[in-house]
Amino acid sequence: MIHSKSNRRYQIIINIILILVTVIMIAPMVLLFMSSVSSEKSLLVFGYSFIPREFSLDAYKYIFSNGQTIFRAYGITILVTVVGTACNLLLSSMTAYALSVRKLPFRNVISFYIFFTMLFNGGLVPSYLMWTSIFHIKNTLWALIVPNFLLSAMNVILVRTYYMSSIPEALYEAAKIDGASYMYIYKKIVLPMGKPILVTVGLFSGLGYWNDWTNGLYYINDAKLYSIQNLLNKMIQDIQALQANASSAAGSAALKIPTVSVRMAIAFVALLPILLVYPFLQKYFAEGIALGAVKG
Numbered sequence: 001m002i003h004s005k006s007n008r009r010y011q012i013i014i015n016i017i018l019i020l021v022t023v024i025m026i027a028p029m030v031l032l033f034m035s036s037v038s039s040e041k042s043l044l045v046f047g048y049s050f051i052p053r054e055f056s057l058d059a060y061k062y063i064f065s066n067g068q069t070i071f072r073a074y075g076i077t078i079l080v081t082v083v084g085t086a087c088n089l090l091l092s093s094m095t096a097y098a099l100s101v102r103k104l105p106f107r108n109v110i111s112f113y114i115f116f117t118m119l120f121n122g123g124l125v126p127s128y129l130m131w132t133s134i135f136h137i138k139n140t141l142w143a144l145i146v147p148n149f150l151l152s153a154m155n156v157i158l159v160r161t162y163y164m165s166s167i168p169e170a171l172y173e174a175a176k177i178d179g180a181s182y183m184y185i186y187k188k189i190v191l192p193m194g195k196p197i198l199v200t201v202g203l204f205s206g207l208g209y210w211n212d213w214t215n216g217l218y219y220i221n222d223a224k225l226y227s228i229q230n231l232l233n234k235m236i237q238d239i240q241a242l243q244a245n246a247s248s249a250a251g252s253a254a255l256k257i258p259t260v261s262v263r264m265a266i267a268f269v270a271l272l273p274i275l276l277v278y279p280f281l282q283k284y285f286a287e288g289i290a291l292g293a294v295k296g
Contacts, residue, residue: 036264059265073231081209088205096159143219162197
């Protein structure tokens with residue numbers, strides 16, 4: 001009876017702590033949204049508040065004033081995120097599966113090569129010259145997909161560790177005895193059993209693609225190929241440039257733009273799709289992280 005009361009007391013304390021942590025994590029997002037729907041005047045006079053003193057949608061009206069451009073940028077970002085994440089998952093899972101087979105020739109050499117790329121790289125200038133002068137991906141959608149995000153050594157290590165710790169090697173041997181090829185084992189055994197870690201790695205990759213603006217900055221000059229991050233970043237730069245020339249007619253117009261609330265709205269617009277998708281993947285995310293981090 002005493003033990004039961006003690007457990008109940010600890011459970012209440014843990015629940016309170018988790019509720020506080022949840023509130024601390026959600027509060028900045030709520031403040032971000034409330035600031036984005038507050039008038040510029042109230043933000044400048046009273047500062048940020050969880051309850052808008054003066055409700056206004058001017059920031060969103062400014063962002064969506066050219067709706068076609070925004071929706072095109074969203075479309076490009078969604079396409080790049082979906083295609084990039086799918087390619088990343090395919091390459092990561094196949095590479096990890098090969099490295100999880102203990103009889104793979106030169107397995108240790110390949111593993112060292114992959115691990116080495118986590119510590120050292122050629123740098124920005126050589127990478128830029130390689131992608132633009134040799135592969136000619138500048139001002140193409142591949143410029144938003146291939147550099148930096150197509151394959152991650154960390155993802156490969158996570159997936160390989162999960163395969164080695166969660167899929168018995170005897171299962172591979174049994175499938176081989178029944179005449180299964182390596183590709184058949186990969187499709188029918190490895191992929192279904194590796195769903196938790198693949199969802200986790202896919203979430204990492206998808207977040208990377210969705211939030212990326214550096215590839216667009218380096219390799220994209222065509223405004224029609226801007227991702228949502230690059231477009232919103234360009235809006236902020238345009239506002240700052242107009243404000244710097246406040247003496248001109250354009251600068252006077254810029255003073256009427258809700259600059260503070262626009263920044264909040266831009267951040268919320270970029271964040272919203274991820275907030276909508278994450279709850280559906282959270283179950284697999286937690287399981288994949290817990291098991292993928294166990295040393296195999």
